Amino acid sequence: MSKIIVVRGLIKNFPQGDQTLFILRGVQLEVEAGDTVSITGQSGSGKTALLNILGGLDDFNEGSVMVGGEELKGLSETALSVFRRKKAGFIFQFHYLLKDFTALENVMMPAYIGGMKKKAALEKARALLSDMRLDARTGHYPSQLSGGERQRVAVARSMINDPDVILADEPTGNLDPENSAAVSELLYANAEKWGKSLLVVTHDTAVAERAKFRYRLSEGVLKPEPEGQTRDVPALSETGGAAGPEGAFPEGGLRGMAANGLVS
């Protein structure tokens, strides 16, 4: 099996006034093609920071992050935007669908922008929406869809450019338990069907337990959950510093747009 993600000694700090927040303090991770991985952890533990780094949305201080055979350290903004479009698919808690476009158009958009012919992009989008059990909703606008349906459209969109990795940050965080279970199952099942590596950050135990490998982000490092379930990666000596205060970084719309190739 080939390794799609290899992270070694990943360190991420945020400057905070005249202080430094030490968020990721030596994260180690290996993910093979087709693996599904869940990450849990307290609010403010750095889960979003980690996914953003893996998806080329944010940079990092130290360590090595290889995704799809590409080292992300030192890539230019242009190279990162190409990386995001080709290798990473994103799903967030908020769907970031474009309100003036139908479900079908929303899904095809990143492919079309990426240079695929419109007809091919539409056909592929239709097939992905069908996989997400949305055949009867392709012509609906986001305002005409339920929360669960919008997230299923976002899942389909994340796969349109055939990414190596799908990064899902609390994808069911806004859904009731029934819709959460449905979206989660479709997300995992389709990632498996297409052989994608899937990383899901979640607070929902049921969603986390569906993954083949489970981790908890704690004190700036990833720990197998439960202990012993996950293959070992070499430990790295910890660098000091306290974890940051509680509270997640607010998710800007631009990040969702950039993640989906809609702005670079």
Ligand SMILES: Nc1ncnc2c1ncn2[C@@H]1O[C@H](COP(=O)(O)OP(=O)(O)O)[C@@H](O)[C@H]1O
């Ligand atoms: N751009 C930023 N500038 C300063 N601090 C940040 C920034 N982004 C996140 N943080 C801080 O980093 C920590 C981890 O944030 P985050 O990754 O959003 O946590 P989680 O997703 O696990 O809730 C938090 O303490 C947050 O306040």
Ligand SMILES: [Mg+2]
């Ligand atoms: Mg978060």
